[in-house]
Amino acid sequence: MRAVVLVRPKTGILDPQGQAVETSLKHLGFAVDEARVGKVIDLELNAEDEAAARTEIERMCEQLLANPLIESYEIELAEAE
Amino acid sequence: MRAVVLVRPKTGILDPQGQAVETSLKHLGFAVDEARVGKVIDLELNAEDEAAARTEIERMCEQLLANPLIESYEIELAEAE
Numbered sequence: 001m002r003a004v005v006l007v008r009p010k011t012g013i014l015d016p017q018g019q020a021v022e023t024s025l026k027h028l029g030f031a032v033d034e035a036r037v038g039k040v041i042d043l044e045l046n047a048e049d050e051a052a053a054r055t056e057i058e059r060m061c062e063q064l065l066a067n068p069l070i071e072s073y074e075i076e077l078a079e080a081e
Numbered sequence: 082m083r084a085v086v087l088v089r090p091k092t093g094i095l096d097p098q099g100q101a102v103e104t105s106l107k108h109l110g111f112a113v114d115e116a117r118v119g120k121v122i123d124l125e126l127n128a129e130d131e132a133a134a135r136t137e138i139e140r141m142c143e144q145l146l147a148n149p150l151i152e153s154y155e156i157e158l159a160e161a162e
Contacts, residue, residue: 004138006121007121007161008121008123011129011158015122018122018123020159021122021145021146025141025145028132028141028144028145030126030137030141031126031127031137032124032125032126032127032141033123033125033127034123034125035122035123035124035125036122036123037120037121037122037123038087038120038121038122038123039118039119039120039121040087040088040118040120040121041099041102041118041119042089042099042115042118043111043113043115043116044114044115044116044120045111045112045113045114046113046114047112053099053101053145056112057113059111060109060113061142062104064102064106064109065102065106071157
């Protein structure tokens with residue numbers, strides 16, 4: 001089963017990488033009001049069904065993929081092609 | 082207008098961060114076959130319509146957000162709430 005996990009800095013949390021991107025885009029002349037940068041993690045995993053996969057990925061996020069203090073995560077599941 | 086840009090290492094391109102995540106997840110006991118790590122960039126930008134926004138974001142990707150040699154990008158547009 002394939003999954004896409006989006007890990008983002010929480011609202012209100014300082015995001016230096018996003019600020020750098022925002023400043024650079026403005027310098028290049030783009031009409032950008034805000035930029036925030038996070039991670040996308042593409043996973044191929046073995047799981048019985050979608051519910052089991054989601055539970056496993058939530059555990060991965062809590063243990064490794066995200067820092068729950070400062071990052072939020074979003075899980076999108078897709079059947080393996 | 083809000084947009085989500087996903088920047089990923091192209092297929093076949095070495096992804097050390099993804100390999101580290103994959104190894105760590107396996108060590109933690111998760112049944113993961115593959116992990117790839119990229120960036121998610123959330124943008125708030127001024128554009129007349131979706132077509133104009135998409136063109137602008139493609140230019141941002143080519144100039145700053147992605148390295149076209151080794152990374153691919155995907156653009157998702159959403160109306161500002």
